[in-house]
Amino acid sequence: MAEKSLGQKLLGVWNTKTIVAVAIGAALFGVLMCYGGIPVTTNTNLTTAMIIPVVVGAFFGPLPALVAAGVGNVIADLIGGWGMWFDWSIGNGVAAFFVGLLPVYGAYVTEGVFNWKHAIIYAICVVVGNGLAFGVITPLFTTLFYGGDLNVTFIQAIAGSISNIAVELVVGIPLMFILAARSKSRTNLKEEE
């Protein structure tokens, strides 16, 4: 496969396949957000939905992961009906962008490439992304949009990012190894253009 440029890796290739995958990722995110969660504090769940951006990111790149998480959160808000929290949707999107950086640093999970070096970079991305998204961006938009109290939002954000980081590390890394191993056994087949 031809080496892609950095811009292409960041933006992803927006063909029909990507669009469908992002849509399905968003739907999965929404369903898991509504039904696959264990509440921690208000507005935050220990949810397995956070794994979806990792998978979408591994297959298609960070921007598709961002769109899947952002749209997924809006859908979760609509079917869950707890009101629109754009602040959390934006935060989740930003976190998903960092989590989905996998192909940018060379972890081509679709081609079976994922080793411990990638796992460590992945872990750093998860911590930095969640810290930035829920430590800075979500509290900022919460005060801007809804006038919520900064202290409470910050505590919720810390609880949310800790539970997200836990899920993304404890579940995400083994899942990436599983997906890479599955793809590896199929890489001897070549797709003809």
Place this chain on the structure above:
Amino acid sequence: MNNRFVINYTPGPTYLHQLSGFTKVFLFIIMTVAIIATYDVRILIPLGLINLAEIISMKPNWKPIIFMFLFTFFTVTVIGNIMLFVVSPDAGLNNCGTETIIWASASGRFYISKEWLWYVFAVFIKRTVSFFSVMAFALATTPSEFASGLNKCGLPYKVCTIISLAYRTIPDIANDFVDIRNSMMMRGVELGKKASLGKRLKNNVTLLVPLIMSSFGKVTNIANAMDLRGYGKNKKRTWYAEKEPTRADQLVRGLTIALGVLTIGYLIWSKVIDPWPAKIWCPFSDPSLIRQVSLEESFFLFRWLKQLFNH
């Protein structure tokens, strides 16, 4: 699970259901902007009543709506305000600018002021109005109308396809989810309250792998079917769900523009012409006594950092 969905897949019979997608999306966007930009109970209560009237006019199935409202009320309002009481009893001073203490604990660490109660009330009103507007929009709009309306607002049609496709697949994914969960439970994987938290999380993960595999396995099929029908070939596309605007549409669009103009007028009035000195309007505080509280004083992280640097 099915009776918990509020979104519709087919348009209903009432007046609001019959409006075109663009009208609904336009109304929802302006309404959301109005709710977010104004933080004044005097404006929010009428907006809430309008949205409530919209919901009532659609004759919805009330059971899931009431359930969701109570759920949100409990998690966000009750628990959130207990946290607020513990973390920042000075929220009243920070937002209203004055403080009239009506109860205090012996140490003085915890106290309740009139302004704190007013702040709690204002936030509750804001969240409730936000809830009503989302609910009204979710009840009135089908996924295709949502996508076509967003496209008409200028969003690229590929993003709109993502939204309508995601909606379209939710029932399938929910069915798969239930199937996988049932078969897992039949094999003795405990997902209910009997298992401990760690075990439940682990079992939820074992549920996830087959769900991800089966869902993403469909991607190639759907993408091929769409490609074969010529999806993405042209720069623009038309929408089956977008109708010619009727007289009702024009009326609602006119009212929406009026709402937008009123919001801008209110913002100019409240920020430039007659600015209220505190963050939110409060009937108990005298404008001449209001004190501006800086972010360094109100946000505990900044207070800690300041102390750290002073040492």
